[in-house]
Amino acid sequence: CPLDFAASNFTLASTLCNNQGERGKCCRYINANIAISVARFANATSNLGVPLNTSDICLQTISQTLQLYGVPPLAAVFCGFGTKIRVNYECKGRTSVMQMLQSPRFVEVTKHCKLPLGKESRCKKCLNASIGYLHQLGIDDNITLSTCRDASF
Known part of the structure; x- marks a missing residue:
């Protein structure tokens, strides 16, 4: 491993x-x-x-x-090793960091999730950008949502 x-x-x-x-x-x-x-x-x-x-x-x-x-x-x-807890975060066919960075609306995640987040308002903007990105993907099950959420961070 x-x-x-x-x-x-x-x-x-x-x-x-x-x-x-x-x-x-x-x-x-x-x-x-x-x-x-x-x-x-x-x-x-x-x-x-x-x-x-x-x-x-x-x-x-x-x-x-x-x-x-x-x-x-x-x-x-x-805890659901292999189903809920994964070691591979492939998200709707995206297998690399570059594919995530190039996908539609991910630019908002990149813009609002720069470290350090520090202030609560920056953290909220980061979370909202990620939620918007995930919503745009049209995910219809919790496992995929969780995997793509982890991949986006």
Whole structure:
């Protein structure tokens, strides 16, 4: 798996995932760590995630790594590894950063999501630009919406 999790803090994931009342936070935290690693991979390779033929291997590697940190194996099931939590963010046929940048209305996302966002008003403009872009894509299911949302960031 070509993703780098060296900067990830899976100890907090373990704490959250071992508390049944915190399952939502557990999954969001794991997804955020994976999304950051995929974003770094995209910056290095211009690909929106790992190749599809290595997705399963990556998800298995991540699951094993999480278990080493004390995250229960069941977390992969209740968080939806492979369906809700992905390592490939292909979005409506777009597989590269360049394809995202060149797609209609993405210029608004690029314009309003420059770092650092800092102020709340800049963050809202970034989110609104992303929502407008996603709406324009005509996405009709939550999984695709989630994947394209992650790809746009």
